[in-house]
Amino acid sequence: MTRSRIALLVVLFLLCGAASAQSRYAIQNARIVTVSGNPIERGTVLIEDGLVSAVGARVSIPRGTEVIDGRNLSVYPGLFNSNTTIGLTEIGSVAVTSDNQEMGEFMPHLLAFSAFHIESEHIPVARVDGITHILSRPSGGILPGQGALMHMDGWSHEELEINRRGALIMSLPVLLGGGGRRGRRGGGGSYTQAKQRFDEKIVEIKELFERARYYGRSRQDGLTTKMDRQLEALEPALNGEQVVLLEANSHVDIQEAVKFAQSEKLNYVILGGRDAWKIPDFLRENNVRLILGPTQNLPSSEDDHVSQVYRAPGALHAAGIRFAFATGGNSNARTLPFEVGNAVAHGLPYDVALRSITLTPAEFFGVGDKLGSIETGKIANLVVTDGDILEYQTKIHHIFIKGKPISLDSKHTLLYEKYRARPN
Amino acid sequence: MKIKMFLLALFLLAMPVMAEDIVINNANIMTVTNGTIRNASLVIRDGKIAAIGTSVTTPAGARIIDAGGKWLTPGIIDCHSHIGADSINEGATSVSSMTGIEDVLDATDINIYRDLAGGVTTANILHGSANPIGGKNQVVKLRWGKGTEALKFQGAKPGIKFALGENTKRRGMQQRGQPSTGLRYPGSRMGVEDVIRDSFQKAKEYMEGWEAYEKKKAAGARVLPPRKDYQLEALAEILRGERLVHSHSYRADEIAMLIRVADDFGFQIATFQHVLEGYKVANEIAAHGAGASTFSDWWAYKVEAYDAIPHNAAIMTRKGITVSINSDSAEEARHLNQEAAKAMRYGGLDENQALALVTLNAAKQLRIDDRVGSLEVGKDADIVMFNNYPLSVYAVPELVFIDGEIYFSNEIEEQRLAQLAEEKQRLQAIEEDEEGDAQKKKATDVDVVEPAPAQGGQQ
Numbered sequence: 001m002t003r004s005r006i007a008l009l010v011v012l013f014l015l016c017g018a019a020s021a022q023s024r025y026a027i028q029n030a031r032i033v034t035v036s037g038n039p040i041e042r043g044t045v046l047i048e049d050g051l052v053s054a055v056g057a058r059v060s061i062p063r064g065t066e067v068i069d070g071r072n073l074s075v076y077p078g079l080f081n082s083n084t085t086i087g088l089t090e091i092g093s094v095a096v097t098s099d100n101q102e103m104g105e106f107m108p109h110l111l112a113f114s115a116f117h118i119e120s121e122h123i124p125v126a127r128v129d130g131i132t133h134i135l136s137r138p139s140g141g142i143l144p145g146q147g148a149l150m151h152m153d154g155w156s157h158e159e160l161e162i163n164r165r166g167a168l169i170m171s172l173p174v175l176l177g178g179g180g181r182r183g184r185r186g187g188g189g190s191y192t193q194a195k196q197r198f199d200e201k202i203v204e205i206k207e208l209f210e211r212a213r214y215y216g217r218s219r220q221d222g223l224t225t226k227m228d229r230q231l232e233a234l235e236p237a238l239n240g241e242q243v244v245l246l247e248a249n250s251h252v253d254i255q256e257a258v259k260f261a262q263s264e265k266l267n268y269v270i271l272g273g274r275d276a277w278k279i280p281d282f283l284r285e286n287n288v289r290l291i292l293g294p295t296q297n298l299p300s301s302e303d304d305h306v307s308q309v310y311r312a313p314g315a316l317h318a319a320g321i322r323f324a325f326a327t328g329g330n331s332n333a334r335t336l337p338f339e340v341g342n343a344v345a346h347g348l349p350y351d352v353a354l355r356s357i358t359l360t361p362a363e364f365f366g367v368g369d370k371l372g373s374i375e376t377g378k379i380a381n382l383v384v385t386d387g388d389i390l391e392y393q394t395k396i397h398h399i400f401i402k403g404k405p406i407s408l409d410s411k412h413t414l415l416y417e418k419y420r421a422r423p424n
Numbered sequence: 425m426k427i428k429m430f431l432l433a434l435f436l437l438a439m440p441v442m443a444e445d446i447v448i449n450n451a452n453i454m455t456v457t458n459g460t461i462r463n464a465s466l467v468i469r470d471g472k473i474a475a476i477g478t479s480v481t482t483p484a485g486a487r488i489i490d491a492g493g494k495w496l497t498p499g500i501i502d503c504h505s506h507i508g509a510d511s512i513n514e515g516a517t518s519v520s521s522m523t524g525i526e527d528v529l530d531a532t533d534i535n536i537y538r539d540l541a542g543g544v545t546t547a548n549i550l551h552g553s554a555n556p557i558g559g560k561n562q563v564v565k566l567r568w569g570k571g572t573e574a575l576k577f578q579g580a581k582p583g584i585k586f587a588l589g590e591n592t593k594r595r596g597m598q599q600r601g602q603p604s605t606g607l608r609y610p611g612s613r614m615g616v617e618d619v620i621r622d623s624f625q626k627a628k629e630y631m632e633g634w635e636a637y638e639k640k641k642a643a644g645a646r647v648l649p650p651r652k653d654y655q656l657e658a659l660a661e662i663l664r665g666e667r668l669v670h671s672h673s674y675r676a677d678e679i680a681m682l683i684r685v686a687d688d689f690g691f692q693i694a695t696f697q698h699v700l701e702g703y704k705v706a707n708e709i710a711a712h713g714a715g716a717s718t719f720s721d722w723w724a725y726k727v728e729a730y731d732a733i734p735h736n737a738a739i740m741t742r743k744g745i746t747v748s749i750n751s752d753s754a755e756e757a758r759h760l761n762q763e764a765a766k767a768m769r770y771g772g773l774d775e776n777q778a779l780a781l782v783t784l785n786a787a788k789q790l791r792i793d794d795r796v797g798s799l800e801v802g803k804d805a806d807i808v809m810f811n812n813y814p815l816s817v818y819a820v821p822e823l824v825f826i827d828g829e830i831y832f833s834n835e836i837e838e839q840r841l842a843q844l845a846e847e848k849q850r851l852q853a854i855e856e857d858e859e860g861d862a863q864k865k866k867a868t869d870v871d872v873v874e875p876a877p878a879q880g881g882q883q
Binding site: 091092094299305307330341344346392411413415416 | 534535704706723724725726729730731733754756758765769770771815816817837
């Protein structure tokens with residue numbers, strides 16, 4: 001080895017050292033809202049190599065750590081919006097900017113991950129309001145595909161990825177509509193007609209699932225080598241390894257969906273749950289978990305309490321039901337903390353509310369050991385604020401995704417800076 | 425006996441509704457014009473605000489409400505709404521200025537009540553955005569349960585809806601491969617300008633025709649009057665400064681275009697509605713003297729909303745424009761106080777500036793600020809009591825007053841639900857009575873009653 005080569009290696013080694021020193025951060029003397037335990041009123045979070053390496057009232061900070069003075073600041077786990085179309089749709093009214101819907105009723109093998117547009121303006125816009133990871137999901141048909149669990153920062157899909165097969169998305173035909181212009185009964189007509197269509201479709205779905213199970217066994221036993229990507233894509237869900245997001249909104253549809261999921265022994269979460277408040281006993285007895293939609297919504301009926309939608313989460317919690325919150329859509333994804341704040345105003349305990357957009361959804365998707373709280377060993381997706389993260393006047397000062405400080409710029413802040421500087 | 429009852433009822437109906445005197449004590453009062461007064465009282469007399477302060481005289485026999493440290497704000501004013509309107513667009517023509525919301529008011533629309541429960545006391549009910557010149561508006565007070573006439577905000581200056589951009593040209597754009605049936609001019613922003621200029625040119629000539637007629641008539645000539653044209657009458661009112669223009673707009677270029685048209689014809693735009701790129705042409709809007717009524721944070725639902733930013737209200741406010749935040753949606757209207765709070769988050773307005781976005785500024789834009797929009801002595805007692813700081817995510821309206829009368833409270837809501845339950849029971853009893861008959865027939869199908877679809881926005 002020549003001297004110059006050794007010198008080069010030394011330089012490289014030093015560079016690497018510098019790089020690793022730069023990836024170590026400490027937020028010191030901050031209020032740490034761990035979510036998994038009680039808040040630490042004055043403590044330190046140490047971030048190394050993308051993970052939380054220490055958290056507590058007394059944490060020794062290694063030399064070469066970049067220290068953030070956390071006095072008067074609070075550290076929260078990054079917010080998880082577990083139902084969005086971010087990366088799949090850009091401008092709602094322009095069809096060519098949308099990749100969230102495909103033809104066909106049974107397309108479980110389609111990957112939202114592959115169509116995820118990592119330069120979408122929606123990513124930084126939601127991110128600077130504290131959304132650090134999301135589920136981006138396809139829709140349309142019975143089985144529109146695989147929802148992708150994604151971090152909100154990275155150079156490549158692989159860097160953004162938490163799990164490209166984060167959840168199998170599923171919608172049974174709608175039996176009972178209501179709740180605004182959407183959610184009309186599938187195919188129209190009477191309830192009896194809708195139920196008949198529903199039952200026929202269930203038979204079709206069960207046949208497909210049966211084929212998938214048979215296919216799995218045949219492959220395992222070496223009876224077939226023929227590849228079927230549609231059937232293969234169903235396997236993790238049918239084994240109970242992968243969570244199935246089962247969309248249902250009316251109390252009738254929720255009950256039917258639960259019945260179906262139980263008969264297929266699925267590991268499922270009900271997505272939507274608009275009228276879940278009508279059937280708390282059923283939900284508790286069946287141990288049903290939910291991802292609720294926005295609280296800023298109109299009651300589905302004139303006969304409901306005018307604050308019914310705001311009150312539902314508090315009532316469901318009181319009844320012992322577990323749920324997460326999500327916004328759906330793309331451009332409104334940043335309103336997640338406010339939607340949850342409104343539920344707190346109507347009786348949902350604050351800690352439960354915060355958990356429902358951090359740790360609870362992480363647990364639903366099987367990543368509760370990696371995300372959702374501030375604990376040693378977890379991925380350092382963190383939001384540093386000067387107050388309550390659910391409140392409008394609170395300012396976000398720092399965001400970390402996978403332990404990396406994130407720019408607080410977005411299309412919106414950049415346009416703001418540009419035009420506020422326009423001379424009079 | 426029956427006649428006596430009838431006469432009594434007539435007498436009660438004929439009596440003017442005299443609201444009782446009310447004193448609200450121990451409240452934090454956000455006046456908008458005069459800052460926040462802590463631990464103060466507000467006196468309501470004859471439906472007006474009679475006194476505000478830390479030491480007020482309580483009128484004899486007044487009802488006392490202890491606010492217990494809760495918050496009072498002016499009733500919220502929504503400068504862009506479609507609640508209580510049975511139909512919204514007359515889009516078969518490019519110019520529908522002969523139509524008006526007044527003729528399609530529906531006082532039973534549940535969304536009036538829902539928005540009232542969110543603290544909205546006044547709303548500007550607008551025609552839709554299907555055509556460059558739309559129909560006339562109707563400013564309403566949300567006097568739920570009192571019928572159509574009671575909704576109207578008497579004395580509010582009349583207005584009209586204009587619209588620019590994507591919605592107006594949708595009917596004029598031929599889809600590739602589709603037959604060109606049902607096309608309606610315009611199909612481009614060029615055509616939108618053309619329709620508006622052409623209409624005002626016609627209105628000018630129409631006015632000149634009438635002036636010539638009046639002159640000849642005054643001179644004693646025997647002349648036939650020109651034909652009354654209701655489409656052009658509304659535009660003539662604009663040119664005479666008697667009717668406000670509320671123009672739906674998104675992009676900076678179309679905003680600048682309408683300002684040029686208005687300047688050329690010598691009238692002023694009262695408000696640009698939505699005006700999502702208003703922050704780009706704030707200088708021009710300010711110079712023209714138009715108001716701007718925008719969304720808090722909606723964006724990207726169409727191309728012309730792709731450059732929308734939640735800092736829009738803050739930038740325009742700092743440029744000296746009278747800015748309001750509106751709902752355009754029965755749902756969004758239920759938390760306009762929170763939408764105003766977003767202007768503190770994005771762009772850093774202070775609490776008075778933020779609250780003015782959904783109260784005083786909207787009143788100014790509708791030219792009703794002598795009556796509503798702030799808590800000041802002499803103004804209508806349109807008041808919301810929030811249980812919490814009104815610009816907080818945790819604020820819930822608990823009492824809503826219009827003209828000093830409580831139109832929403834938890835008790836009123838409980839009563840409403842009890843009445844509904846009673847009615848349902850009654851209907852069920854009738855159904856059970858009829859069941860015997862029904863069983864004789866062959867029940868072939870069961871239908872489930874569905875609630876009427878809620879009214880959505882018109883963005």
